[in-house]
Amino acid sequence: MKAAAIVLMALIPAAALVAQSAEEIITRMEQNQVHDTSRMEGRLIINDRFGSRTSSFISHARGADDALIEFTSAGERGQKVLRTRDEVYLFYPDAAELIRLQGAALRDSMLGSDVSYEDMTGNRALLDNYRVRLTGEETVAGRPTFRVELEARSRNVAYPRQTIWVDRELFVMRRAEQFSANGRLLKEVEVKETMEVSGLTFPARMVIRDVLKRNSSTEFVIDTAEVNISLPRNIFSLESLRW
Amino acid sequence: MITVTNVQKQYQDGDTTVHALRGVSLSIEQGEFLSIAGPSGSGKTTLLNLIGCIDTATAGDITIDGRTVAGCGKRELAAIRREKLGFIFQSFNLVPVLTAFENVAFSLTLTGTPDAEARERTMAILDEVGLAGMEERRPSQLSGGQQQRVAVARALVKEPTVVLADEPTANLDSRTGHAILELMVEMNRRHNTTFIFSTHDQMVMDYARRLTMLHDGEIVSDERRSA
Amino acid sequence: MKFLVRLAAKNLWRYGRRTLITAAAIALGLATYVLLDSMLVGADEESVRNLIWYETGSARIMHPDYWDERDRAPLRHVIEDPQSVLDAVRSRDVAATPRTTFSGELIVWRDPFPEDGSLLVHVTAIDPETDGRVYRFDQWISDGRPLQEGEPGVILGSWLAEDLGAEVGYPLIISARSRYGARVTIDAEVVGILNSPNPVINRGGIFLPLDIADLYLDMEGAVTQIDLRFADYARVEAPIAELEELPALRDLSIADWRLLGADYIAMMEADSVGSGIILFLVFIIAAVGVSNTMLMTIFERTREIGMMRALGMDDRAIRNLFLIEASGIGLIGAAAGVALGALGNIPMVRVGIDYSAMFRTMDAGYRSTGVLYGAWVPSTFVIAALMGIVLAVIVALVPTRRALRMNIPRALRQQ
Numbered sequence: 037m038k039a040a041a042i043v044l045m046a047l048i049p050a051a052a053l054v055a056q057s058a059e060e061i062i063t064r065m066e067q068n069q070v071h072d073t074s075r076m077e078g079r080l081i082i083n084d085r086f087g088s089r090t091s092s093f094i095s096h097a098r099g100a101d102d103a104l105i106e107f108t109s110a111g112e113r114g115q116k117v118l119r120t121r122d123e124v125y126l127f128y129p130d131a132a133e134l135i136r137l138q139g140a141a142l143r144d145s146m147l148g149s150d151v152s153y154e155d156m157t158g159n160r161a162l163l164d165n166y167r168v169r170l171t172g173e174e175t176v177a178g179r180p181t182f183r184v185e186l187e188a189r190s191r192n193v194a195y196p197r198q199t200i201w202v203d204r205e206l207f208v209m210r211r212a213e214q215f216s217a218n219g220r221l222l223k224e225v226e227v228k229e230t231m232e233v234s235g236l237t238f239p240a241r242m243v244i245r246d247v248l249k250r251n252s253s254t255e256f257v258i259d260t261a262e263v264n265i266s267l268p269r270n271i272f273s274l275e276s277l278r279w
Numbered sequence: 280m281i282t283v284t285n286v287q288k289q290y291q292d293g294d295t296t297v298h299a300l301r302g303v304s305l306s307i308e309q310g311e312f313l314s315i316a317g318p319s320g321s322g323k324t325t326l327l328n329l330i331g332c333i334d335t336a337t338a339g340d341i342t343i344d345g346r347t348v349a350g351c352g353k354r355e356l357a358a359i360r361r362e363k364l365g366f367i368f369q370s371f372n373l374v375p376v377l378t379a380f381e382n383v384a385f386s387l388t389l390t391g392t393p394d395a396e397a398r399e400r401t402m403a404i405l406d407e408v409g410l411a412g413m414e415e416r417r418p419s420q421l422s423g424g425q426q427q428r429v430a431v432a433r434a435l436v437k438e439p440t441v442v443l444a445d446e447p448t449a450n451l452d453s454r455t456g457h458a459i460l461e462l463m464v465e466m467n468r469r470h471n472t473t474f475i476f477s478t479h480d481q482m483v484m485d486y487a488r489r490l491t492m493l494h495d496g497e498i499v500s501d502e503r504r505s506a
Numbered sequence: 507m508k509f510l511v512r513l514a515a516k517n518l519w520r521y522g523r524r525t526l527i528t529a530a531a532i533a534l535g536l537a538t539y540v541l542l543d544s545m546l547v548g549a550d551e552e553s554v555r556n557l558i559w560y561e562t563g564s565a566r567i568m569h570p571d572y573w574d575e576r577d578r579a580p581l582r583h584v585i586e587d588p589q590s591v592l593d594a595v596r597s598r599d600v601a602a603t604p605r606t607t608f609s610g611e612l613i614v615w616r617d618p619f620p621e622d623g624s625l626l627v628h629v630t631a632i633d634p635e636t637d638g639r640v641y642r643f644d645q646w647i648s649d650g651r652p653l654q655e656g657e658p659g660v661i662l663g664s665w666l667a668e669d670l671g672a673e674v675g676y677p678l679i680i681s682a683r684s685r686y687g688a689r690v691t692i693d694a695e696v697v698g699i700l701n702s703p704n705p706v707i708n709r710g711g712i713f714l715p716l717d718i719a720d721l722y723l724d725m726e727g728a729v730t731q732i733d734l735r736f737a738d739y740a741r742v743e744a745p746i747a748e749l750e751e752l753p754a755l756r757d758l759s760i761a762d763w764r765l766l767g768a769d770y771i772a773m774m775e776a777d778s779v780g781s782g783i784i785l786f787l788v789f790i791i792a793a794v795g796v797s798n799t800m801l802m803t804i805f806e807r808t809r810e811i812g813m814m815r816a817l818g819m820d821d822r823a824i825r826n827l828f829l830i831e832a833s834g835i836g837l838i839g840a841a842a843g844v845a846l847g848a849l850g851n852i853p854m855v856r857v858g859i860d861y862s863a864m865f866r867t868m869d870a871g872y873r874s875t876g877v878l879y880g881a882w883v884p885s886t887f888v889i890a891a892l893m894g895i896v897l898a899v900i901v902a903l904v905p906t907r908r909a910l911r912m913n914i915p916r917a918l919r920q921q
Contacts, residue, residue, distance in 0.1 A: 085622075141578075143683070191686035191724060217684060218722065220691040248613045248681055248691070250622045324915070333816050333914035353821060361818025368918065372813040376513070376520035388509050389819055433817075 058168040058184050062200075064207040066162065069238045070100045071263040081255035082149045091147055100161050102272040112147065116277050124153045127277040134277060149254040150223065150246040154194055162186060165193050176201045176210040177226075195222065206230065206237045221247050233261045280473065281307040281330065281441060286339035288325050288496075299325040301496040302339065307441075310471040312464065314478055314487030322496040324445060327477040331364055331443045332356045344440050361389050365434025365472075367444035371426040373418040373433075379405065379425075380414035383433045390437055404432040407469075408462060424455035428462065435466055441473040448480055460486045510823060514830040518838075521803070525835055528799040532839025532898060533846055535792020536890045539785055540847030543890075544854055544880035546781045550774055551881050552703075554740060554763075560704035562766035563640045563733035565742055567591060567602075567749075570759040572730060579609040579628050581685040584728040585758060591732055594754035600736060600745060601639040604729040606631040606719050610682030612670075612712065619678075620671040629680060629712045631719030631729075640735040643700055643713075650674035650698030653715045659697035663711035667699045674699065680714070684724040692722045734760075789893070796839075797901040800832060804905040811909045812917025821910045828906040829899050836898030840891040847890065854880030 073096075080091045091112055097103040101121040107113060114129030124137040137144075142154040162168070166186035174183050181201040188196045197215040202208070212225040224245045231240035242256045270276060283305040289298050300322045307313060315323045328334035329341060332348055333356075341348040343363055351359065360366075365386075373382045380401055387397035405414055408428040418426050427447065434442045444463070448456035464486060467474050476483050484490055492500040518525045558564055569583035585591060588604045595602040612625045634653040638644055643661075644652050653659050660680075662672055672678070673696065680692040692714070700711055720727065736745045742762040749755055764771055804811075814824055858879040909917065 188688065191684065191688055194683075194687060194689055196688045214689075216681070216689045216691040217724070218690060218692075220679075220693070222681075222689055222691070248611070248679060249624055250615065328915045331816070333918075357815065357818050357820055359818075360816060364818070366813075366816050368813065368816075370809075372809065372816075372918070374513075374810065374813075376516040386817060389817060 056170070056182065058170040058182075059163060061170065061182050061184055061202050061207065062162050062168055065200075065202045065209055066100075068207050068236050069209065070161075071097065071236065071238075073098050073265055073267050074261060074263045075265060075267070076258050076261040078256065078258040080147065080149060080151075081257065082147065082252075083255070084148070084249075084252040096267055096271055098267065098272060104272055104276065107147075117146070117153070118272065118274070118277055120272060125274065125277060134274065150244045150249070150252060151254055151256075165189060166198065171199075173204065174201065177228075179210055180204040181210050203230075203237075208237045209239060223247060231258060231261060233263050236263055280309045280344065281305075282340075282342045283307075283326070283330065284340045284342075286326070286329060286336045286341060288322070288329065288334070289337045298496050300329075300336075303493070303496070303498055304339075305491065305498065305501070307473060307475065309440075309473055310467065311489055312467050312474045312487055313489040313491065314476045314484050315491045315493060316478055316484050317493035317499075318479060320495075321493040323477040323479075323493050325496075326493065327443055327445055327475065330441070330475060331366060332359050362437070363440040365437065365439040365442040367427070367430050367434050367442060367447045369446040369449045371418070371423070371430050371450070373426055373429055375418050378415050378417055379410060379421065379429045382418070382429055383436050386433050386437045392437075400436055401432075404436045405429075407466070408432045408435075422455075423451050424458060427451060427455075427459050431459070431462060431466065435470065435472060438470070439472065441475060444474065444476045446478050446480065446483075447476065448478075448483055453482065456480075456482055507826075510827045511830055514827055514834055517827075517831050518834050524799065524803055525838065528796060528803065528835045528898075529839035529842060531795035531799060532792060532836060532894045533842035535788055535795065536840060536843025536894050537846035537850060538788050539792075539893075540844065540886055540890050541850050541854065541880070542781070542784060542788065543883060543886045544847075544851045545859070545878060546778075547883050547886075548854070548858075548879045548881035552879060553770065553774065556702075556704040557767045557770055558735075558739045558763050559642045560702050560707045562763040564736040564739050565734045565746055565749075565760050565762045566766055567595070567732040567734065567755060567758050567760050568730065570757070573759070573761060579607045579730070581606070581608055581683070581723060581725070581730065584685070584725070584730055585732060586728050588727070588729045588732055590754045591758065594752045595732065595734065595749060598745075598748060598752070600734050600749065602732050602734050603633050603636040603640045604716060605633070605637070605731050605733055606716060606723070606725060606729045607731065608682055608719065608723060610680050613679040613681055614670055614672070614676075615679075618673070618676050623670070624681075625670075627680075627710065627712050629682070629714055629719070631714045631716045633716045640733045643702060646700055646702040647698045648701040650696070652698060653713060654697075655715055655717055657697075657715060658692060658694040658718050659715065660694045661698040661700050661711070661713040662696055663708040664699050664701035665705075665708045666710055666712070667696070672696050672699075680712075682723065684722070685726075685728070686724055688724070690722050690724075692718065694718075789897075793897055793901060796898055797904070800835075800898070800902045801905045804828060804902065804909055808909050808912065808917050808920040812912075812914050812920070815910075815914050816918065825903075825906050825910060828902055832898045832902030833895050836895035839898065840894035843894055844887050844891050847887065851880050851882065855882065 076095045078093055078095070080093065082089050090109065091107050092109040093105050093107045095103060095105045103119040105117045107115045116127040118125040124142060126135040126137060137153055143152050145151070146153055166188055169185045170182055171185050172183040174181055181203055184200045184202060186198040186200065195214040196217040197219065199213045200209055201211040203210050208227065208230050210227050213221055214223040216222055224247055226243045227239040228243060229241035230237050240258045243253055244256060245253045283303055285302045285304050286300055287302050288300040289296050303326060315326055317323045325334065329336050336349065343359060346359065348359065374385060377385060383405060384397050384401045387400060402414070405411060408431055410425060410428055410432065413421065413425065421429065448459060451459060460483065463474055466472060476487065478484065489503045491498055567585065569585060572583040575583065592602050592604060607628055607630050609626070609628050612627045614623050616622050632653065634655050647661065648664060653661055660678065676696045678694055678696065680694060682690055682692070684690050694714065700707065702708055716729070719725065736742060746760050746762060749760060811824055815821065
């Protein structure tokens with residue numbers, strides 16, 4: 037029995053090389069994109085009918101769940117968003133006010149972008165939430181990709197259906213589409229640039245469009261990134277929001 | 280009957296104290312027909328007001344029918360005026376909304392005289408003052424002389440101890456003035472009612488049987504004359 | 507006393523013009539008061555009616571936890587088995603209809619709409635068949651037609667439609683969350699425009715058939731509320747007490763229109779302070795007018811007062827005389843004012859005052875859009891009449907007392 041298990045385990049990577057399953061593709065993508073720890077500096081460029089504005093930020097993350105984002109641009113300097121597995125907190129330095137986002141408030145847009153707080157909340161392990169299916173291989177922005185369709189396992193997943201195009205060689209997301217339960221396209225994500233740090237490749241410039249709201253898009257840019265570094269203790273705690 | 284004992288009256292007029300009366304003493308008998316005369320500011324009206332209990336003295340005392348006025352409250356003074364005093368004013372001062380009859384009866388109503396008696400006495404006095412037939416006229420429908428006759432009737436109807444008349448002829452022409460004075464002389468004679476005038480009208484003084492002259496708040500002469 | 511009354515009556519008659527002017531001042535003040543009150547009470551009654559008929563019903567049955575989160579219109583706390591509740595309620599002869607209110611985003615796109623746009627909204631899903639038993643929309647659909655079961659149609663409040671540039675036949679998207687949180691979109695078409703007497707509905711009302719909402723929102727038959735209308739729509743205590751006994755409602759709670767329309771009720775209460783201030787101002791103006799004429803009256807008669815005092819009339823009797831006269835003027839003014847007010851109130855009640863343009867832009871909280879009608883409030887007439895008389899007497903008291911404090915010789919010299 038034990039021997040059989042060892043044999044089986046040895047076989048799996050070999051099989052993966054031959055024929056990639058949808059699960060494997062997603063898993064490898066997440067290995068690239070979800071880091072044990074990271075520190076990134078980047079920008080959020082929001083284009084809507086009022087024009088274009090840029091917010092710069094520094095983010096620290098640990099795994100799929102914990103993240104702390106601090107905005108550094110003039111307009112929102114010192115604003116912080118803390119995400120843990122189940123909760124999102126906002127800190128506004130002017131009011132020295134800590135707000136816990138709950139329920140429907142998580143659906144609000146972050147800084148007026150096409151990204152909601154909920155989009156950022158924890159549990160990004162796609163396989164926990166979705167059944168996945170490989171439905172083809174397509175070229176996206178000149179790169180060969182796998183096309184993977186995701187279907188929510190339960191009714192409480194925000195986007196009941198998604199399609200993700202994953203780079204066949206780098207296993208980084210190239211494009212994503214998110215749909216409502218009745219199949220209307222809600223959001224489009226296009227990965228314009230990727231970045232490789234410590235052997236991990238992840239999106240460095242993404243354009244996110246809320247399809248329902250025409251003429252608006254949010255660009256998410258990572259300028260510098262460090263991964264698998266040691267982070268200060270308690271950085272993902274409420275106390276850290278106030279320093 | 281009426282005694283005025285060392286009566287003084289001062290009042291403030293701005294910063295200055297006006298001595299309207301500086302110790303006046305006077306004794307008036309029942310049935311007198313007396314004129315208090317003097318120039319303006321001599322205190323004659325003040326004296327009349329004090330005797331008429333519509334003003335109070337600063338010092339001294341007045342007795343009317345043996346009743347001391349000093350120290351009386353407003354209601355007591357009103358009662359004295361109601362029961363013992365009759366007034367005749369320079370400008371008649373009838374109640375404009377009342378008829379001649381009602382103006383006269385008003386005096387009796389105030390003393391609580393029963394209606395029937397009041398009616399009888401009112402009709403009688405109106406007849407006496409020569410207004411028979413004009414009982415239902417309002418003041419505005421009467422001449423000045425007639426109005427003053429109503430006033431005389433109003434003063435006399437309650438049979439007062441004394442009738443006080445302040446310049447009763449000043450608003451009348453001399454012929455009417457004479458007639459009113461004749462009427463008062465007649466009433467004085469017939470009812471033996473005391474009459475006290477304050478006046479600076481020579482005509483009134485001529486009718487008076489006693490003439491008290493005031494000057495600067497003091498009596499300067501007091502003479503009785505035979506009619 | 508009889509003499510004083512007679513004398514007072516004669517004085518009033520004799521000084522007829524002055525009496526009339528003073529009484530007219532009182533009458534005008536009282537008539538204004540009566541009409542203003544009629545309007546305010548009318549507005550309140552109308553608002554309550556419009557609140558109940560178009561917005562809250564007489565009462566609402568909800569999940570007990572729904573109330574605290576109502577602003578977000580969550581689909582978490584629902585009535586799982588509305589049919590049993592409806593049956594139970596209807597067995598008590600109470601009109602009832604199920605509804606689901608949910609929050610979402612209304613999305614419109616250029617062509618046919620004038621521009622792209624989205625709006626955070628509360629959508630009310632109604633049962634086209636039974637909603638009319640509780641609410642009264644159908645007669646107010648100014649354009650298009652009522653909702654039909656099974657059809658993804660939307661009815662919009664008229665002002666909302668105007669702001670969006672929506673017309674019947676235009677497509678729109680409602681983006682929302684299912685009961686479980688999944689993103690859903692409902693592609694719907696505007697089938698009707700609602701121009702109701704309730705401005706809140708006109709400004710923000712979005713209605714959808716209940717079965718469509720049920721399907722898209724994954725409600726599986728559940729609804730957020732069951733709205734009720736009682737026979738006497740505003741009287742709720744007794745029927746609610748009766749319904750609370752029903753076993754089918756054991757785990758649910760009932761809120762009446764006062765609670766559901768609390769913002770409005772609060773506004774109405776705040777407003778009654780405002781009305782009180784307005785009424786007080788009217789009172790002051792009338793009082794100033796009355797006291798002025800009364801002062802003149804009494805001042806002119808200072809010599810007469812002096813004469814009466816000289817003749818030995820008691821101060822108290824004189825004061826009573828003037829107070830009787832004043833109350834006489836007050837009585838005439840009150841009678842005239844009440845008559846004038848009643849006369850003016852007839853068209854106010856029957857025809858009303860058209861305020862539609864004003865209420866469009868002004869969110870005063872009134873649940874009324876167009877015509878404000880007056881109301882008959884018998885107590886106001888009684889209060890107004892008493893106020894007129896009392897006011898006249900109080901106002902007369904001051905100058906009378908002053909005249910009586912003056913010394914008699916001075917009063918007699920007064921011209």
